[in-house]
Each structure stands twice: as C-alpha cells, then as structure tokens.
Amino acid sequence: MTDDARERAILAAAVPPNVRDVCATLSAAGHQAVTVGGAVRDALLGRAPGDWDVATSARPEQVLALFRHTIPTGMQHGTVTIVTGRGVESHVEVTTFRGEGAYSDARRPDHVVFGVPLVEDLARRDLVVNAIAYDPAKDQLVDPFGGRADLAASVLRAVGDPVARFTEDGLRVMRAVRFAAKLEFTLDAATEAAIAPALPSLAKVSRERVSDELRKLLAAREPSRGLVVAARTGIVASILPELPLADAAAWAARVDRATAATRLASLFAPLARGRFDDVTVRHLDRDVAAQVAAIAKALKFSNAEADTAGVLVGVAHAARWDEWNPAETRRLLAELDGKLRPLAIELWAADRSQPSESGEPAIVAKARRVLDAREPLAIGDLAIGGKDLLDDVHVPPGRIVGQILSLLLARVLDEPALNTRDQLLAAAHQLVLELGS
Ligand code: ATP
Ligand code: MG
Numbered sequence: 001m002t003d004d005a006r007e008r009a010i011l012a013a014a015v016p017p018n019v020r021d022v023c024a025t026l027s028a029a030g031h032q033a034v035t036v037g038g039a040v041r042d043a044l045l046g047r048a049p050g051d052w053d054v055a056t057s058a059r060p061e062q063v064l065a066l067f068r069h070t071i072p073t074g075m076q077h078g079t080v081t082i083v084t085g086r087g088v089e090s091h092v093e094v095t096t097f098r099g100e101g102a103y104s105d106a107r108r109p110d111h112v113v114f115g116v117p118l119v120e121d122l123a124r125r126d127l128v129v130n131a132i133a134y135d136p137a138k139d140q141l142v143d144p145f146g147g148r149a150d151l152a153a154s155v156l157r158a159v160g161d162p163v164a165r166f167t168e169d170g171l172r173v174m175r176a177v178r179f180a181a182k183l184e185f186t187l188d189a190a191t192e193a194a195i196a197p198a199l200p201s202l203a204k205v206s207r208e209r210v211s212d213e214l215r216k217l218l219a220a221r222e223p224s225r226g227l228v229v230a231a232r233t234g235i236v237a238s239i240l241p242e243l244p245l246a247d248a249a250a251w252a253a254r255v256d257r258a259t260a261a262t263r264l265a266s267l268f269a270p271l272a273r274g275r276f277d278d279v280t281v282r283h284l285d286r287d288v289a290a291q292v293a294a295i296a297k298a299l300k301f302s303n304a305e306a307d308t309a310g311v312l313v314g315v316a317h318a319a320r321w322d323e324w325n326p327a328e329t330r331r332l333l334a335e336l337d338g339k340l341r342p343l344a345i346e347l348w349a350a351d352r353s354q355p356s357e358s359g360e361p362a363i364v365a366k367a368r369r370v371l372d373a374r375e376p377l378a379i380g381d382l383a384i385g386g387k388d389l390l391d392d393v394h395v396p397p398g399r400i401v402g403q404i405l406s407l408l409l410a411r412v413l414d415e416p417a418l419n420t421r422d423q424l425l426a427a428a429h430q431l432v433l434e435l436g437s
Helices: 003-014 017-028 040-047 060-066 118-123 147-153 163-166 170-185 190-191 195-202 207-218 224-233 234-238 248-257 260-269 286-298 303-314 316-320 326-334 340-349 362-371 386-392 397-413 421-434
Strands: 033-036 053-056 070-074 079-083 091-094 099-100 112-114 134-137 138-141
Touching: 003 040, 017 033, 017 053, 017 091, 033 040, 033 248, 040 147, 040 248, 053 207, 060 070, 060 079, 060 190, 060 207, 099 118, 112 134, 118 138, 118 362, 138 386, 138 421, 163 170, 163 195, 170 195, 170 207, 170 224, 170 234, 190 195, 190 340, 195 234, 207 224, 207 260, 224 248, 260 286, 260 303, 286 303, 303 316, 303 340, 316 340, 316 362, 326 362, 340 362, 340 421, 386 397, 386 421
Parallel strands: 053 091
Antiparallel strands: 033 053, 033 134, 070 079, 079 091, 099 112, 134 138
C-alpha cells in the first residue's frame, strides 16, 4: 500500500457514519464536501479525533435546503449545523469554503468571501497540519501545503507567510504553542521566529480566547513543550507580564509535574515568596493569594479557578522550608479549606527547588501524615460544638461561642490529643472564667 492509500484507509475508517452521510448528501447534489481540520489531523496521527468539521463548496442556503434538520449557526461565516440524530453528538458543522478579506483588527477578518475553491479555504487556515482535507465520497486527500509530511516530521508550520498569518490573527500564536504541547510537536524555525513580531496582535485578542488556549495547553501531557516556547518567544511576557521567570525550563517542568487540578496554580508559582532564610512566613500568604487571584481573573479564568490558584500559590512557599513541626504543619493546613488541602500537597510535591532525599519537599510527607491521621483542623472537627457550650458550659449565646470554639481549635492544633469531649468542656469552662474576668 502506498502512503496515500494507507492514509485514505485510516480516514475512511475514522470518519463517523453521520459525517460521511452529510458529505454524501452534499456530493450527490453536485457539491464538493470534505472533512477538514483537527479531526483529520488527529485521525492521521492515530489520536482520538474531536469534532469532525465539514467544508463544502455549497452556499449556506444550499446546505440548509439539502437537510431536514438544520440550525443556522453562523450564516454570515457560512456555518450551518446539521442535526443528524439525537443530542449534540449528532450535530455536524458544515462551513462553506471561504476566503478572507483583510484583518484590520488582528482578531477577525473584515469580511469573508464565499465561492472560492477548496485550496483557498485551506490557505486561510492557521497551521499546515490543520489544512488537510479528506473527501469521503471520492476517497480523496487534498493536502496542498504538505500537512502529512509535517505530521510525519512532528513539525508545526504556519500556512503561507508566518509573520503575516500570525499578525492578522493574534490568537494563532497561542494555538501554535498549544498544539506544540498537545501534539508534542516542535515549531518550524521560521514559524517560531514569527511569534515575536505578532505579539502586538496577541495583545488585541480577548482574554477569554487567550485563557481558553492556555487552559487547553495546561491539559496537555507535558505543557512544558508549549510553555518553554511561549516563554522564549515573549508570549508569556505578553499575557502574564507580572510573572518573574528567571528559569523558564524549571518553571515549565514544575507545571508538567503538577496534577491537573494544580496546573494553573503551578503556572503562577513563581509569584510565591522566594526568600525564606530571614523571613518566617509560616502561614497562608494572603498578599500573594490576592495578587494571583487578581491576575487569573483579569485573564478571565473563573472566580473559582482564580481563587483556588491564589490560595495554593499563597502556600506554595511552604515547600522551600524543611523544618515544619507537626503543630506548624497543622496550623498551615487549618488555614486552607478542606478541599484545598490535598491540592496544596499536590502543588508542593511538584516543587523541586530544594534538594531532598525523596525528591519531594519535606512538607509533603508531613502534611500527608496529618491528613491521613485525620487530625482535627477545623472547628467542625472538634469533639464539641456550639450547642455543648450553651448547654453544658452555660456560655451565653452570641459571638463568644465562636470565639471560644476558635480558641479551643488553636489548642487542638497544637495538641490533637486534647480533642475529646471532656477535655474540651473543661478547657471551655476555664476559658469562660478567663474571658469573664
Ligand atoms: P481541536 O482539537 O482543539 O478542536 P482544531 O484544529 O480542530 O483543534 P478548531 O478550533 O476546532 O481547532 O478549528 C478547526 C479548524 O479551523 C482548525 O483545524 C484550523 O484549520 C481552523 N482554524 C481554527 N482557528 C483558526 C484560526 N484562529 N486561524 C486560522 N485557522 C483556524
Ligand atoms: Mg476542532
């Protein structure tokens, strides 16, 4: 089998039946209809394809007329959704071949033109590996820019002049580094060199679109493959100017080691305090937490994502310090919401800035022990509650109840063995006397 025949066989087998049917209907009506973009690329790579996109010579009105159930998703861009069954999985997006006018705002073409041939539609796409088309009806591959050769070489190249392509749509530089990470490809030299001149365009792209790309990049097996390129080309300085990046390779390697839930925090970890020889910060660093949350929110990460990343970076410094005693460890963990404690441990475990025998910072094992032993860390973990104070200690209702519980927790954090009903009631009696006098 020739390479071409082998690749056609892969695609023929990979195209889902409903997508094939949509292409067949368009072809039978005399139009050209191809699958194109990410799914073709992923199928040829042997990766699980995402959504299959269809491109066609038929005008949007002609597409609408050919199918019974349609949604006019974006008629002005030429996109029609065909409903081929039940649920969104049955939806197939069909977009009319289009050429593009100038991009005067670095975000969107000023206008799109229909009635262009397939090669022109492929020519407006960002990367050569994303500009391969497969016609299932004719069993034909259309690859005018050498996309399959790039897939074989694991290389990302812009279609056409890279500076022009990256400058006309600033999001493309983010897509390039995202695909470098996701596909584990390298950027062709001329394509990488085109990133820096396109950074003014990136600055004009909405932060939502930038963070969507960043989120996808962070979901890669090894985000470092994109982050290192993003750092050396100036993308990181453009989208995260606050981040001090002395050692980009170490920063990116830490992101790789971080778990999915702590990747965003690990990205911001360089904002954690750095010098501890003379600083005794053994608590949640609220200034850092607020700074990180504000940066992440400005980048349009959700409030929940941003706040979590903030708090985690607010305790990231703990990994730079070995001499945590059990009480200090418990006090630190007690400052975190229960859900964040395991995440803090995951983030610490990714930090390799201090040499240690196990590779992991000392706080990791110390904190794990506290959580595994289920030592009390919050008022809710105490062996008595507010009602016991009212009924058994005859504390008057009011703020004092919470104050006493906080004081009891502080003692229990120092000495977990105190967390029995009798000892806490006795301690509460004592506290009432002290507070009353
Ligand atoms: P994914 O696996 O993330 O879906 P994808 O390549 O399918 O990757 P999409 O955003 O779904 O990415 O876009 C589909 C196709 O449209 C791309 O493969 C590419 O050909 C083209 N494309 C998408 N965004 C751009 C862009 N900003 N500039 C040029 N072409 C683009
Ligand atoms: Mg896609």
